[in-house]
Amino acid sequence: MNKTLLSLLLCLTFGVTAGPAYDLFGDGVFSLKWGAQPESVMATYPSGKKTKNFGITLIEIKDDRAVFGLNRSKNDTIRFAFDSENRLSGVSIDFSPNDFPMLHQKLITQFGQPQSPPSVMSGTVILVWENDNGVILSLNRQARVTSLSIGFDALQKPKNTKEDLGF
Structure with a gap:
């Protein structure tokens, strides 16, 4: 009985331990907290362009900062995405398609292997890492x-x- 209880407690303890993705990104990204409103993002990045795509608010900025040690072009984009309550819930950072192998290796080094083999759809490769206390990483390679x-x-x-909700 005591061994069973100890095993259960250990499983529960390890189940709530933050991993490397949460440790790095659990509080937000690029000086913004998760849940921030679009106005806060626009105040931080006044050159951003706010759009709606299928009802989802996006703010797009051109940004050439190096990410994961990889240089990016001044035409590369960072997109901030918001949930249905208009709270910051995601960010997407564009790189050159040639950066895929190195970025893939850097992500494996930092966060371990993706949760499953890559998905390949119409020439697009998608890798997804396991949800780490709410933080989900994915790497997507398209032709361009x-x-x-x-x-x-x-x-x-x-x-x-x-x-x-209409029910």
């Missing part, structure tokens, strides 16, 4: 761009009734 996405799905859920 490689993108690293960092998502955060641990924001407080909205308190809606069935009626609020």
